[in-house]
Amino acid sequence: MINPFHRGILFGTIVSAVATVFFIVSIFVVITAFTTAAETQKYIAKHLEELLDTVESTAGVACFVEDKQLAAELVAGLLKNEGIASVVVKASNKELAHGIRAGLSENDASFESASQPITRKIISPFSKDQVIGEITIQQDVNAINRQVSRKVYFTVSMLAIQLILVAAAVVLILYYIVVRPIRNLSTNLRRIDPTAGEKLLLPAGHEGNEISGLADDINKLTETLVIALGNEKLLRQQREIDEKKFRSIFDNATSGIFIADEDGHIHSYNRSFIKLTHFPIYEHGHSPKISHVPWRNRDRLDELIISCIEKTIDQSVDLALNEDPPIWLNVALASIGEGQVQGVISDVTQSKLSEATALHLAVTDELTGLSNRVGLERFFPEAIRQNMGVPLVMMMVDIKGFRHVNEYLGLPAGDQLLKIASSRMLSCLKKTDWLGRLGGDDFVVVLQGGAGRATAESVATRIAEILRKPVEINDTTINSGSAIGIACYPTDGIDLHGLLRSTEFALKYAKSAGKGDVQFFVPEMVADAEQRHKLEAELGLAIQRGELRLFYQPIIDLKEDRLVGAEALVRWQHPVRGLVPPDDFIPIAEESDLICDIGLWVLETACQQLATWQAQGKNLYLSVNVSVRQIPDALPASLLKETIVRHGIPASSLVLEITEGVMLSDINKGISWIQDLRNEGFRLYMDDFGTGYSSLSYLKRFPINVVKIDKSFIRDMNEETNDRVLVQAICAMSKALGLQVVAEGIENEGQMIFLKEIGCDYGQGYYFSKPVPASDFDRLALNGPGFLVTKV
């Protein structure tokens, strides 16, 4: 219940009214005091003047006859007036009467502070010009003041009463018109229930005024509020339903969900969180922290949470629990504001395992179980980091003959060879050394721990030696070998790519014939390779530009001392270098398909020459060298046939020289190609016999016509008895097989005589003639056997 007088409108109004009354009255007191005092003074002065007028004639009489009695009566009469303090009546110079108000004395303060006394001259009653005395009146100030006070008091009292009455009226009106209706309204307002549709009644007698307007407004407001409350209730119910749904999703999620702050305190978590993290809930149920989870690395997640909150960047990390075998959990953190993060935890142990497996597979060579190229790419930067500036050695090992094994004995045999090679290499290495296979027969060895050049060389030599040992595969003994390129980190390359490149250069060098199986990288190799590359490009153009030349080296029938033919040898007339020897560009051509183009050009040119000779009536044959790469598709029998037909020469005048390498490529295809050629009437020579993988069984299987004994045997024949025997044996064996023999590289008479003695059919070499251009050859031919004989 509101006390209407306690800080109510009424109370306020009353206080205001009282204050106003007090204020106005105070002002009026001052104003009235001033005006009343002035007025009273004026009034009294006038009153005294009138009094004097009244007593003037009597005073005149008294003064005229100087009657003291009469004057005294006059004075007494005047003193009856309140405003008069004293009266003096004088006749001429003589005082007739003198009176003071009872209770006052001459020394009273009122006299001292009194206003000017009023003096009136007394005129003789019988003569208008004659002054016969005077009367003096002193005003009584106290009396005046009393009168003023009385007047002020009265005025103020009246005013105060009026104001109080007005204020009281205002208060009453206010009470009945404003306060009471408002109290009624608020009482009603407390009683009604707006939610039940009840409305505030409009107060009687106030229809259409502000009070009823207020009631209307309250009704409207309550209506609005009731509607809003209704909506709010619906929303709340919906929210509760939603919340239940989300709660159930949260509770039943298979992922662990938690909300934590930057101190690592967990504010909320679900069942899966406890299950996944093996959270020791019985120990830390009251104020769980994320660091209570038995992580292997407890600080990592705390750091991530802080980073996530500070940078508001989502974070994700895989962490292991301290279990055996390890359980891997992925924790995805997302900042949710107010210094909190939401974390989702899922078990990624399986994917971690598969990842590890995949990683292992990715870096492992399936065949040998060694690391592969990817493994090297992962291993090497790590090795650089761990060795911290200590030099590393990289070796690249190439298994010689691997391709042949693959081709002749099949892929399984090749795989077998690689396995054996890898295990042999491993036996040469320390535990800290690294071995991998980059693909094919390319193995890479990395020596760690500051291995020097000497160590590298000894390791490489050991590997080369062990790989040179024969390998037994499918009852076949394979004599393989190796080429090893070596480069050092950081001098030969500051990263894997650079170092591999250098190593490859060294390997390429090592693979080149006659340069040793083990090669250290030197910068010149790069220049050399560039040179080769340039040469290769120029060689491609050389065929089109007609820079190739055919030189011819006579072949002599040793029994008849007669020129029977020649070997066509290709030369390159380089516009800058001059004549380039075949050893400098044929290997390059062999590495690419250029050899096939060169082969075709040689064939065409040789056939032209044969046609020319035939036209000149010379019965000579030409032998051309055929590269392994040309067999069988680049030089099919049909093409050969077409060419000789076009030039109108017999097949017997064209001899094709093949090397033992043919036997190492697809042996069946090789045999059928030779067979096709033989069927067309071409003759076939076996070149460089005795240098490669020659096997007598091959000779038997290949339907060739002639065997050419390699010049290295002929050269060493005089000094080395064994070679002599060997050449003799080859001749005898060839005879036995029905094959003719050509001896290459005859340089002196002794060699020729010996070869004649052992029954060698043909000879070729500087002793007779070096290879010469066609024009010179014509001259040789014209000279006939006589020329040759003279040489002999």
Place this chain on the structure above:
Amino acid sequence: MARISFFLIFCIAVISATGALADDIVVVVNQKNGVNKLSKDEVIDIFLGRNRQLSSGVTALPLDLPGVSPERETFYSRLTGKSMSEINAYWARLIFSGRASPPTQVRSQEETMQMVMDNRSAIGYLERSKVSSQVKVVYELGAK
């Protein structure tokens, strides 16, 4: 006020007309009295009780005619310009205190003559026509 003024003028006119009809009034003393001439103020002082000591050292004894006599009225009127009622009122104020007394009342002009002749201090007024040589005229109040 205007009306009052008019009334006063009327009265004065009436009085003057009446006076004109009367004789001159003169103030007389005993032959033996040392005073031969009196001023108007001296006459007023004597008859209105202010000073009755004459210059000759004799105390004057003023005589007044009866209240209703026209001579009396004329005398005071000419002397002070005041009516009889005013003179009576004047004396009424003074009688209480006793400080001054009004002149001695006589019954007629003849008695005035007789009293002046008999008493050397006596001083009275009467019509000129009633004056004999046995008295001395000291002041004349001629018609104005």
